Amino acid sequence: MTALGLHGDTRSTALYDHPGPRTRRRHLLYGVLSTVVLLALAAWILYLLFDTGQFTEAKWSPFTYEGIQELLLRGLGNTLKAFAYASVLSLLLGAVLAAGRLSVHRPLRWLSTVCVEFFRAMPVLVMIFFIFVALKVQPLPALVAGLTLYNGSVLAEVFRTGVNAVDRGQREAAYALGMRKTQVTTYVLAPQAVRAMLPAIISQLVVALKDTSLGFLITYEEFLHAGKLIASNLDYDLPFIPVVLVISPVYIGMCMLLSWFATWVAKRERRSLKTRAVKVAPADPGAVLPGPGQG
Template identity: 50%
Template sequence: MSAVLYDVPGPRAKARNRILNVIVLLAVAGVITWVVLRLNDNGQFQGRRWAQFQYAAIQRELLTGLVNTLRAAGLATVLAMLFGAVFAAGRISDHKWVRMPATLVVELFRAIPLLILMFFFYYGSLEFQLGLTPFHAVVFGLTLYNGSVLAEIFRAGITAVPKGQREAAYATGLRKNQVVRLVLLPQAIRSMLPAIVSQLVVLLKDTALGFIITYNELLYVAKQMGGRLEFGFPYIPTYFVVAVIYIGLCSLLSMLAKYLEGRSRRSRKTTAPPVQIEESTAA
């Protein structure tokens, strides 16, 4: 008995896979235990290093960093989605004079590292006195990089819709923008949603690069908190707390994506078929 891509494992293969899984789990558990013991030997779990988190002022600092992270990520998400939609439309245009520049812009900003874009806006603003703050540099960098990636995701999702859908829409007399907006895009969104959410998770995490240009986000706040002598330079405990915050934010995004995907499936199943009206024949 075989599956589509590989042979179904037999009893011996299944037993061997179970043994390998147990070995891998034990190895991972061993590495985690070793790391925890090493941190404990170095005094990273001492109460002194964790005491700062009980103070309201420290909690407000973390909250300020979290708000700044969400503010930059939220604005960059909106701008990146708009950027991606515009340049994805340009990439699928029938006009070469539109398609070629859009392709050039997308490929250019996909190839430039995000940190270089942030440096360009931040230090370029200082050089030419443009008045851009670290917040603007972070948002513009995130928008250009992630917007170009989203543009490619949108383009790939639209072109992946079966060709028959496009031809049937044109046969009804719709123009291209109507075909894309009314026929292709609603079908493509369901397949694009996981990739879009994955890219937005990357965008959220990439806000941490803003600490290099002194943007007061979570990682920048954590670096300041970890350098306090009175608490024994609690870098690792502080980074643990910040990591948990990032994990929680990314998990919320993933849960939202699953909810939207499930809702789209339910709406598709419950959508009533079009009612066909039969013409009555004259007696």
């Protein structure tokens, strides 16, 4: 026990040396200098905003009107609606394409690979414009279709990589029990892969959420489109910066909420695994199992 403990301590110190007093002082100095630089940058930006009159009453008065508030709320609702459709369809398309890329049938695997590589390489804005202009699709379906094709192809690679990352022994053990390939993927590989894929999935959904702002280019009345109307079509000395200061924190807050949700799901899953591990505790090696004649 002591030898193992010493070996573990030696290995940990070999991988990471605890900083000495001089290194800690240097790290503290770096931290203080970084904080000062960030505070100075923030102060400079605030000075520019005040100096150019971005906080005057004339520029912020539009947000006190009920019509402007309803316009922003309607735009936010349209953004969330487009994101909801695009996220669900992207996950479904990603699962289908990943299943095709993992298929043992070569034509299906090739077709899925071509779709993934094509839509992943195509700029999402080009796809949205093509669907909206060339196919004459309404703004919301065009936006959702473009986001689905792009994000679905990216998620397909995330799903495929996650499934392939599961320990090979899990796959072989499932086949040894007589399970078919579909059952192995559905009941053995996918549940284990989801835990590893979750951060990448949420990151891609954040990208989809931010890309909904491209809808204003095809006249879809989403959140950014509502802000553009306020900043350019009202005679309030063009409150462009106030609109940015209102819209940006909302987008940042929604992205942070998605990240928080991913962290919460991951922690909940880890607690669930620990609970199941405790319930399935190994038997005591010294315990005597009851024989045929024992109760």
